[in-house]
Amino acid sequence: MAPAQQARIGQGCMTIQIIRPADRQAWLAARQQDVTASVAAAVLGAHLYTTPYALWAEKTGRLSPDDEETEAMERGNLMEPVVVAMIRKRFPEWLVTYENDRAYFRDPDRRIGATPDAFIVRADRAGTGNCQIKTCSEDAFKQFWLDPDTDEVVPPTWIAVQAITEAQLTGCAWACVALVVITWRGTFQLHIIDIPIHLRLWNRLVTKVDEFWAMVASGEEPSPDWQRDGDVVTDVYRDSMPERRDLSADRELDMLIHQYNRARVEAAGAKAVVDQLRPHIIHSLGNAEIGLTANWEVSARTTFRSGSQSRVLRVKPRRDPNASF
Known part of the structure; x- marks a missing residue:
C-alpha cells in the first residue's frame, strides 16, 4: 500500500489521509478500518442492504470475509468509464476528473472513509463537486429511484448519505449522483441528480459513527434485525464449541x-x-x-x-x- 498523504479538508478542518492502494487487496485492507461511505447509512438504520448488526459483524471480523467481486460490483466497475464518457458527451462544458485509481480518503480520527468516483466542475455550481456513479436496471430504477407520485428521480437514502460523505471527506462544495439506467431494450439513460449537503445529517452521521466505534471498543454488539440478519447471525456463530450452556432462566x-x-x-x-x-x-x-x-x-x-x-x-x-x- 502506498504511504498515506495528509490533507486538511472539509468542515471543521478534518485531517484526511489519502491512500492510493497498489491493488484491490490493499484497497480492501484500507477500507476495513473504517465505516465507509457505501455503508455509512447503516449506522442510521437507513441502508437497503446493510444493517447495524451486519456492519458490526464485518468490522469486528466476526463475519466471514467475502472479498469476491459480485456481478453487481463488476457491472458498476466496468460501467464507470462508460458513464463518465456519457457525462462528457452530454455536457461538454463540464470539466470531469476521473482517475479510476481507487484513491481512498479517510478521516483517521472519526474512522470514516470513502472512495470517490469522479469530480466535476460546472459553471452553474460554485467549486468542485463530488460525483457518485451508479447503474441499475429499469425495474430497480422504478422501484427504488422513481417517485411514483411526482415521477421525480429521488436517490435512495443510503446513496444520498454516500454522496454527502464523499463530498465531506474530499472537501467538495457540492455533490451529485450520475445514474445510468440499463433499459430492457439495452439502451442507457443518464440521470444527473444533485444531492444537497445537509450538514445536520452529516453531523448526525458522525455522531452515530463515533457511537458505533465506541460500542465496538466496549465489546458490545447491536441487536440483530431478525427480519434481515438471520444469515449474518448464523455466519457469526458458524463454529461450535464442546461446551454446555444453562439457558433455563431465559x-x-x-x-x-x-x-x-x-x-x-x-x-x-x-x-x-x-x-x-x-x-x-x-x-x-x-x-x-x-x-x-x-x-x-x-x-x-x-x-x-x-x-x-x-x-x-x-x-x-x-x-x-x-x-x-
Missing part, C-alpha cells in the same frame, strides 16, 4: 424454541402432504403439460438437469373459471 428463549419446534413439525407435516398430493395431481394430468379444473390452472412440464428429468408442478388460480377450455 423464558423468552424457551417460548421461541417452542414456536420453532411447532413450526418445524407443521412444516414436516405439510411437506408430507405435498409429497403425497403431487403424484396424484400428475397422475390426473397424465402426459399433458397443462390442465384446468373449475378453479385452478395446473402445469407440470418436464425439465432436464444433471442427466435426469423430472416434472415441475405449478398451480395458480384460473383467471376466468367460466371460460371454455
